[in-house]
Amino acid sequence: MAGRATLLYILIAMIRTIAYLCNEWGKPMEAANRETGRGSSKSASWLQEQANIIRLSAMTMTNHSGLGHTGGDLSASDILATLYLGDVLRVNPMEPMWPQRDRFIMSKGHCSGAFYSVLAAKGYFPKELLATFMDPLSRLNGHPDRNKLPGVEANTGPLGHGLPIGVGAALAARMRGESWRIFVLTGDGELQEGSNWEAAMTAQHYNLDNLIVIVDRNRIQQGDFTEKTIRMDPVAPKWAAFGFAVEEVDGHDHAALLDVFSRVPIAPGKPTCIIANTIKGKGISFAENEPAWHHGVPTKEHLALAARELVIEVGE
Amino acid sequence: MSATPATHTTSTKSAERRLIDCRDAYSKTLEAMAEQDARVCAVVNDSVSSTKLKNFKSRFPNRFVNVGIAEQNMVGVGAGLANGGMVPYVCGASCFLTARAMEQVKVDLGYSKSNVKLCGMSSGMAYGELGPTHHSIEDMAWTRVIPNLTVVVPADPLETAAAMRYSLEHVGPMFLRISRMPVPEVHGGNYQFELGKAVVLHEGDDVTLMANGVMVSRALEAAESLASKGIFARVLNMSSMKPMDVDAVLHAARTTRGIVTAEEAFAAGGLGGAVAEILAVRHPVPMRILGVPDVFAPTGSAEFLLEHFGLTARRIEEAVLDLLGVKK
Numbered sequence: 001m002a003g004r005a006t007l008l009y010i011l012i013a014m015i016r017t018i019a020y021l022c023n024e025w026g027k028p029m030e031a032a033n034r035e036t037g038r039g040s041s042k043s044a045s046w047l048q049e050q051a052n053i054i055r056l057s058a059m060t061m062t063n064h065s066g067l068g069h070t071g072g073d074l075s076a077s078d079i080l081a082t083l084y085l086g087d088v089l090r091v092n093p094m095e096p097m098w099p100q101r102d103r104f105i106m107s108k109g110h111c112s113g114a115f116y117s118v119l120a121a122k123g124y125f126p127k128e129l130l131a132t133f134m135d136p137l138s139r140l141n142g143h144p145d146r147n148k149l150p151g152v153e154a155n156t157g158p159l160g161h162g163l164p165i166g167v168g169a170a171l172a173a174r175m176r177g178e179s180w181r182i183f184v185l186t187g188d189g190e191l192q193e194g195s196n197w198e199a200a201m202t203a204q205h206y207n208l209d210n211l212i213v214i215v216d217r218n219r220i221q222q223g224d225f226t227e228k229t230i231r232m233d234p235v236a237p238k239w240a241a242f243g244f245a246v247e248e249v250d251g252h253d254h255a256a257l258l259d260v261f262s263r264v265p266i267a268p269g270k271p272t273c274i275i276a277n278t279i280k281g282k283g284i285s286f287a288e289n290e291p292a293w294h295h296g297v298p299t300k301e302h303l304a305l306a307a308r309e310l311v312i313e314v315g316e
Numbered sequence: 317m318s319a320t321p322a323t324h325t326t327s328t329k330s331a332e333r334r335l336i337d338c339r340d341a342y343s344k345t346l347e348a349m350a351e352q353d354a355r356v357c358a359v360v361n362d363s364v365s366s367t368k369l370k371n372f373k374s375r376f377p378n379r380f381v382n383v384g385i386a387e388q389n390m391v392g393v394g395a396g397l398a399n400g401g402m403v404p405y406v407c408g409a410s411c412f413l414t415a416r417a418m419e420q421v422k423v424d425l426g427y428s429k430s431n432v433k434l435c436g437m438s439s440g441m442a443y444g445e446l447g448p449t450h451h452s453i454e455d456m457a458w459t460r461v462i463p464n465l466t467v468v469v470p471a472d473p474l475e476t477a478a479a480m481r482y483s484l485e486h487v488g489p490m491f492l493r494i495s496r497m498p499v500p501e502v503h504g505g506n507y508q509f510e511l512g513k514a515v516v517l518h519e520g521d522d523v524t525l526m527a528n529g530v531m532v533s534r535a536l537e538a539a540e541s542l543a544s545k546g547i548f549a550r551v552l553n554m555s556s557m558k559p560m561d562v563d564a565v566l567h568a569a570r571t572t573r574g575i576v577t578a579e580e581a582f583a584a585g586g587l588g589g590a591v592a593e594i595l596a597v598r599h600p601v602p603m604r605i606l607g608v609p610d611v612f613a614p615t616g617s618a619e620f621l622l623e624h625f626g627l628t629a630r631r632i633e634e635a636v637l638d639l640l641g642v643k644k
Contacts, residue, residue: 099401147429153399155428158419164389165424168359168396168404171381175357175402182396195420198389206381 042086044254050121051081051254052310055283057120057130058113059298059306065134067142071293072187073114075218075251075278079185080118082257089183093123096150102180103169105154107162108187108216109143110295116140116149124151160193162186163213167199170211170271181264185214189221192230197242200271204243209265212272213244216251218280222294236275244273251276283310333533335498341473342435342494343368345480346405350376353484355403359383361390366496367407367437387412391420394432403431403484410436410452410493411443418458425489426462433483438496439469440530440580441608444618452493453608457585459491460558466490466511467557471532472501475555478509486511493529495580497618500533502553512556514564520548523636524568524575528554528587530622531578531606537629542636549636554587565594574602574639578632580622583607604635 054077062068083089083104090102106115113133120127125139132138139148143157154165166184173180186196203211217235219226226232239246245267249256257276264272280294281287284306287296298306307313350356350372357379360367364382373380381397383390387408394406406413413436414421425432436455443450459467466488470476476494483490502517517532518525518539527535532553539549550572552564568575575595577588588605595601608625622628637643 103399145427154395155423158423160388161392161420161424164392164420165396165399167389168393168398169400170396171393172397172400172402175379175397176400195386195388195392198383198386199392201386202381202383202389202393205384 044258047078047081047086047254047258050085051077052283052312054081054114054117054121056303056307056310056312057117058111059284059303061113061116061130061133063298063300063303064131065142066297067134067295068113068297069110069294070113070287070296070298071220071280071290072108072111072216072218074282074284074287075280076108076111076185076216077114077118077282078252078254078278079214079216079257079276080114081121082254082261083183084118084122086254086258086261088258088261090180091122091151093151096124100178100180103153103166103182105156105162105166105169105182105184106144106152107154107156107159107166107184108190109156109162111187112140112142112144115144119149119151122151125149159187159190160195163196163199164202166211166213167202167206167208170203170208171206173210174206174208179210181210181212183212183214185216187221188215188217188219188232188235189226189229191215191232191235200239200242200244203271207269208271209267209269212264212274213239214274214276216278217275218278218282220280220289220291220294224291236273239273239275243270245270246273246275248275248277251278252282285309333500335500336473337496337498338470338473338476338494339368339437339496341476342480342492343372345477347372347375349481349484350379353403355401356484357381357397357402357404359390359394359397359404359406361385361387361408361412363408363437366409367435369407387416388420391417391432391434392424394434395420395424395428395430398430398432403433405433405435407435407437409443409450410439410455411450413437414452414455414458414491421459421465421489421491422462426465429464430489431487432489434489434491436491436493439493440495440497441613441618441621442496444621445615447615448612451613453581455491455493456557456579456581456587457589460585460590464488465558467493468511469493469528469555469557471527471529471553471555472499472503474501474503474505474507475509475553478507479555482509482511495530497530499530502532502536509555512559512561514561515553515555516550517553518549518551520550521572522548523640524550524552524572525578525632525636526552526554526565526568526575526587526591527578528557530580531627534627534629535578535632538632538636541629541633547636547640547642554591557587557590560590560594562594565591566599569595569599569601574604576604576606576632576635576639578606578627580627581607583609602639604639606632606635
């Protein structure tokens with residue numbers, strides 16, 4: 001019986017959280033529009049709020065499904081918020097297949113909690129759908145499926161798939177003489193997959209300066225820290241050696257992210273690589289820099305604590 | 317044997333027929349399609365000459381992508397090109413294209429329903445002496461289990477060209493298995509490719525021979541030889557591996573005394589397996605499945621290996637006699 005009561009409590013807490021998030025999202029948009037940040041009409045502080053809402057949303061979804069990738073959701077939230085809600089991406093959620101849209105490819109597809117949350121915030125689908133994360137027959141599969149959800153460009157999950165697809169899309173834009181751009185977000189452990197470097201060679205050979213790779217350098221992969229698993233540092237010179245124009249940025253600094261995104265391609269004729277130095281589990285004290293939180297599942301207590309730390313009022 | 321008279325080709329014996337490499341039909345058709353449709357582009361993994369795309373490259377340099385020796389990337393690039401509104405033909409030796417990039421074929425093409433056409437060149441054991449590393453005889457079992465992926469194995473140059481033209485109209489991922497072993501034309505000049513349809517090349521109602529690719533002309537030869545013994549074999553070209561013509565398979569099971577399949581692939585999981593899966597459940601009949609057994613091939617030319625593994629007209633004929641219980 002106690003188990004059932006707990007379940008009920010969690011359910012109520014979850015519904016409240018989601019209801020709150022649905023209500024809160026986009027509310028400060030008008031204010032933000034007045035207060036401009038660099039390279040975008042959205043302010044860094046507003047983006048910070050939005051990123052934190054994405055964080056809590058992703059954690060709530062993972063709590064609901066009992067499965068997910070909290071650490072990576074949290075490290076990527078600021079990048080995702082900046083790209084979509086900072087209006088870096090030229091996309092139109094009302095016309096998701098607009099041929100001239102910028103393509104964003106979520107190569108680290110396991111961080112679907114944050115990805116779905118930002119797509120919902122952008123208006124691709126109703127936020128209520130987030131509450132069905134990984135439910136039977138939900139459109140929100142554990143890893144994104146472009147045939148089920150608007151805004152998803154590529155089916156990802158197995159690592160090392162996004163960049164080759166991004167390279168192909170960049171070649172398509174070139175062949176068609178069109179000016180849309182391709183942004184690919186990869187994990188850092190993901191770079192251990194050789195297909196990324198195959199794709200990098202193609203990108204530099206064809207001078208694809210319409211391609212922007214963002215590496216979420218949170219330094220932790222499923223089993224351990226990346227440097228303890230398979231040494232990856234120094235990452236930036238690797239990309240430079242593969243012919244990319246590389247810039248490192250604090251992946252949690254919205255103003256810095258907006259700035260670098262406003263300057264792409266950072267070197268004409270070269271593909272861009274932005275190494276976003278991030279903290280896995282960012283924003284949540286118990287998850288920050290903690291390998292176990294790669295796919296840790298938050299409890300309702302964790303959610304309450306997270307809401308406090310993210311300064312989000314969830315209500316009683 | 318049969319009381320029913322059957323029509324059958326009385327054309328020249330295969331030895332007198334002109335043998336042609338299907339790759340020429342594929343590359344010429346691809347060029348013609350690129351001329352007519354600006355979305356058509358080609359992606360290769362260094363193999364410009366073995367994919368016979370030198371001409372394509374010089375005629376359409378801006379729609380030709382060479383990713384180097386990098387098959388995973390090659391298939392992913394194909395998916396990206398399709399995302400950007402192009403219709404990419406991703407061409408490479410079938411052994412590497414399938415095995416090396418299997419996860420990309422599954423996820424980026426099949427699961428994603430990307431409009432990408434894979435041209436698996438020099439498939440089967442065409443690379444003969446180069447050995448099992450270069451043979452592509454697992455590809456049938458691998459590709460046909462991937463949802464949304466259409467699988468076509470043309471039998472001759474005419475069908476290769478027709479299947480290529482069809483592939484441009486078809487929206488969705490396709491795998492075209494193209495041989496380099498010279499084969500005779502088995503279809504008439506007015507042949508039209510129809511996906512999901514078996515092609516009756518020889519009428520008969522004693523037994524049905526089902527084959528695809530290079531084995532079709534051999535099945536026809538077997539049927540001619542059997543006819544001279546009074547045994548009339550229906551020969552079906554099963555070029556449409558997936559979707560398969562279930563009606564034609566069931567009809568063959570109901571109207572003939574058994575089925576012999578022949579394929580230049582591992583017997584496990586290929587054409588024979590696909591036919592057996594249908595019949596075991598819906599209409600079991602005696603079958604013989606001719607293909608490569610569960611071994612890697614020894615060293616030898618493609619022709620030698622087909623002979624070695626019993627993939628010849630004579631052995632198809634023997635399988636028929638065995639199935640019908642006829643003493644040799």
